[in-house]
Amino acid sequence: MSVTPLIEIPDKIKIGDVIEIKTLIRHAMPAQPHDIKPDSLKEQSKGDSGTLRWLVVKFNNEEIFRTKFSSSISANPYISFHFKVTGPGELLFLWTEDSGTAWVYKRKLKVS
């Protein structure tokens, strides 16, 4: 399944700006029975799949933001967050399911 995430970054960026980055990925976020029973941040047991669990964002290989999802997040999860631009570089977005399936997306950040 190939999924192209949608990522929105402002056009004109200067060093020192705090920008809002909006992300959206197509995913059904099915409700899982394990989400109803143990409500802990511990990793879920093997054998369950299909729940999107993590969004990790890195800038020049340094982690800047991370989200842990549950099935209480709507289908096609939309997340927006802020980022202070320190210079030009590459943003990396990584979505991971419990099953291990992952989607990676990279975006060059142009700074004027």
Next chain:
Amino acid sequence: MLTRRGLLKNGWHSVLGCSIFLSGYMSSRKSSGASTHSKLETIIQEITKDKKLNQGRVALSLPELALSQNAVPFRVSIDSPMTESDYVKKIHVLASENKAPRIASFFLTPLSGKAEVSSRMRLEKSQVIIAIAEMSDGTFYIGKRKVELAVQGFSYPERQSR
């Protein structure tokens, strides 16, 4: 045949039955309410590790009336300078009445620049949403806000035929 005595007898039985039914209903309601409440409390305890929850600094914006329970937008912003020495580490969003009360956790860094995140959540009913922020110095702040669902038990009356 309905006699006065029979009515009295039956009436007594029905009153007894009703009271038993009611007491059962009340106790079941109480226990179910307590279980979700304690569930939420254990989650909060897990997050804060019994540290004090301070009021303020957390702003939770939600619609006054949510039109769809499948996608209720929310935005959490925390009053913080977001410097290397003082920043927001984590933001936890909890729904008090959902079967899975944890909605999402956001992990921030000083590079975030601004402690503000937004997303969309599923809600089972009208309820209070809780946001807990963990600061880099180990203190915790809590913010709450109520959200009403428009679709809950609501339908248009049927049009009358003439």
